[in-house]
Amino acid sequence: MTAMVHIDVAAILQTSVNGVYTDLVTRATGRAVRTRIEHDIADGRPGAVAVIDFSNVGLLDFSCADEIVATLMRQCCADTVALERYVLFAGIKDAHLDAIEHVLERHKLALVVRITAGGTYRLMGMVDEVERLVWEAVARAQAADVAGIAAETGLTGDEVSTCLATLHRRRLIMREGAIFRAPTGAVA
Amino acid sequence: MTAVITVPEELDHDSFESVLDQLAPHPADAPVLVDARHTTFSTPYALLSLLCLAQSRTARPGFVIPDAQGTASYWARAGFFRFAEELYTLHGTAPALRPKGESDVWLPITPIARSEDVHAVVERIQDRAEAILENELRTDPRMIGRFAMTLSEACQNIIEHAGLGGWVAVQSYTWHKLGRRVVQIAVCDAGIGFTASLAPAHARRLGDRWCDGQALEEAIVRGVSRFADPGRGQGFAGIKRFLGQWQGKLIVRSGTARLTLVPPWDDDVPLREGLSSFPGAQVLIIIPGREA
Numbered sequence: 019m020t021a022m023v024h025i026d027v028a029a030i031l032q033t034s035v036n037g038v039y040t041d042l043v044t045r046a047t048g049r050a051v052r053t054r055i056e057h058d059i060a061d062g063r064p065g066a067v068a069v070i071d072f073s074n075v076g077l078l079d080f081s082c083a084d085e086i087v088a089t090l091m092r093q094c095c096a097d098t099v100a101l102e103r104y105v106l107f108a109g110i111k112d113a114h115l116d117a118i119e120h121v122l123e124r125h126k127l128a129l130v131v132r133i134t135a136g137g138t139y140r141l142m143g144m145v146d147e148v149e150r151l152v153w154e155a156v157a158r159a160q161a162a163d164v165a166g167i168a169a170e171t172g173l174t175g176d177e178v179s180t181c182l183a184t185l186h187r188r189r190l191i192m193r194e195g196a197i198f199r200a201p202t203g204a205v206a
Numbered sequence: 207m208t209a210v211i212t213v214p215e216e217l218d219h220d221s222f223e224s225v226l227d228q229l230a231p232h233p234a235d236a237p238v239l240v241d242a243r244h245t246t247f248s249t250p251y252a253l254l255s256l257l258c259l260a261q262s263r264t265a266r267p268g269f270v271i272p273d274a275q276g277t278a279s280y281w282a283r284a285g286f287f288r289f290a291e292e293l294y295t296l297h298g299t300a301p302a303l304r305p306k307g308e309s310d311v312w313l314p315i316t317p318i319a320r321s322e323d324v325h326a327v328v329e330r331i332q333d334r335a336e337a338i339l340e341n342e343l344r345t346d347p348r349m350i351g352r353f354a355m356t357l358s359e360a361c362q363n364i365i366e367h368a369g370l371g372g373w374v375a376v377q378s379y380t381w382h383k384l385g386r387r388v389v390q391i392a393v394c395d396a397g398i399g400f401t402a403s404l405a406p407a408h409a410r411r412l413g414d415r416w417c418d419g420q421a422l423e424e425a426i427v428r429g430v431s432r433f434a435d436p437g438r439g440q441g442f443a444g445i446k447r448f449l450g451q452w453q454g455k456l457i458v459r460s461g462t463a464r465l466t467l468v469p470p471w472d473d474d475v476p477l478r479e480g481l482s483s484f485p486g487a488q489v490l491i492i493i494p495g496r497e498a
Contacts, residue, residue: 039325041332043358045366046321077328077351079358080444113351120444 021066028074041077048085073109083117104201226482239268250375251392260293271298285314319371343495359441368397418461
């Protein structure tokens with residue numbers, strides 16, 4: 019099973035800003051919260067999935083979305099193979115979507131979101147149709163190789179390989195040898 | 207000799223320019239008396255600008271309180287005199303404030319100097335915004351979050367760029383020009399302004415073209431920031447995104463220039479240059495309510 023680290027963003031916020039506010043606003047607050055999240059991620063095992071849980075966060079402004087969501091994803095994408103880190107965003111509400119979509123668009127990033135209502139997962143942000151098709155096939159299969167994804171999607175093996183490499187570089191899927199899986203914590 | 211600066215009867219972002227024009231010949235250490243005796247109406251933007259005016263003077267100016275009781279009373283409820291008495295020598299008697307909780311002001315004039323101030327403002331506005339957005343402006347109550355985000359980003363401009371504290375205020379009123387209720391967010395400071403803030407990173411690139419108007423265009427239209435981090439410059443980008451959805455109007459004045467993002471219902475000039483100099487940055491956001 020993929021190791022998971024649960025990070026409660028609201029709890030971190032409470033200890034970062036006088037313990038009074040539930041809204042994630044201002045760049046300074048975003049930076050303080052993100053620094054704590056980075057420490058929590060660093061404490062986890064390499065290759066573990068950090069679940070960044072926004073469930074109890076009220077408002078999220080653009081500056082905080084940039085500091086927390088975009089910066090964490092950019093750091094993950096810059097990781098070397100020896101230090102692969104993955105993040106899964108959970109508890110995202112309508113009040114958070116505008117800011118997150120805005121910063122993802124600005125940085126040309128994408129991320130994996132767990133939808134609370136159905137317990138399902140989806141990609142959010144800048145991905146093309148083929149990337150989304152391949153990612154969804156990987157997520158459905160939980161663990162799959164190139165041939166399996168090609169059969170599932172109707173794409174060629176080369177197309178799938180190229181797309182999987184891109185998704186892996188963007189830390190949207192995990193790779194263990196020839197096997198790929200979504201960073202959703204699903205059973206291997 | 208003390209110069210008398212006459213405040214117009216109706217004071218808003220346009221007529222405030224006449225105050226600055228009168229002030230322009232008088233250096234910061236020259237004595238001035240700002241005479242608001244005949245003023246009967248003021249927008250939040252203009253009230254904040256009056257505070258910034260005093261902040262920009264090295265010699266403490268005088269200020270004559272409006273004769274009209276209703277006007278003076280509203281200015282008191284909006285929190286103007288609380289800060290004005292620290293910056294001006296007041297002439298006349300400021301009306302006493304009513305007990306807390308009775309105010310009809312959305313967000314009274316509130317100082318912004320630290321990140322915590324923005325947290326407090328965002329929380330406070332959300333408490334009041336739902337009923338007002340729905341009842342007064344007839345907008346979708348789901349806009350509250352976007353409204354609060356816009357407010358947050360506008361306030362952060364002070365923290366990130368002013369180098370000096372500023373103020374925020376929010377109020378709704380009927381704008382006769384539009385014939386509708388509007389809500390106005392005003393965020394003003396008398397700090398270093400856009401040109402000085404952006405100069406270290408961008409002035410050399412633009413050479414002779416670098417001026418207040420160019421600095422505003424770079425920041426508001428092109429989203430550049432003084433920081434090298436590609437994530438910076440989100441604030442105005444986010445504000446513009448939501449104003450596009452609302453058909454809202456954004457005015458940013460800094461130094462001698464004023465840039466306006468003009469919505470379809472308005473015929474303002476996108477960029478005015480060569481205005482009388484005024485330090486800092488003054489941001490005005492006008493969100494129109496739906497037509498009845």
